[in-house]
Amino acid sequence: MSNRPGTQRKLTITVDADVYEALHARIGPRGIGRFLSDLARPHVMGGEALAEGYAAMAADETREREAEEWAEATIGDVADDR
Incomplete structure (x- = not known):
């Protein structure tokens, strides 16, 4: 497993249908992964x-x-x- 910056891994998640529809409408289908990654990063990475x-x-x-x-x-x- 690579820890280099910019390396991506595929993750399959399950969300409520209304959340998915809102993400799809607001972020767009190609931006959801980056949006969720950016949202999660400060919560799971160190200072x-x-x-x-x-x-x-x-x-x-x-x-x-x-x-x-x-x-x-x-x-x-x-x-x-x-």
């Missing part, structure tokens, strides 16, 4: 995978700029809660 994920997000300059703009725009909302 290293989480750190790698945060590093990848931080490296995305567009995402970081949009996140900073959003955070700056919501600062005024805190003052309204008092």
Whole structure:
């Protein structure tokens, strides 16, 4: 069994029909495996995978700029809660 990044293994799972239909409609038939893998990864991998994920997000300059703009725009909302 290979543990190299990017190596894939086939897994057959059973889900409720309504869950499958929602996944198929929202994610698409070719994206379900990746979606479930990405969803499960932080729950089953060590903290290293989480750190790698945060590093990848931080490296995305567009995402970081949009996140900073959003955070700056919501600062005024805190003052309204008092």
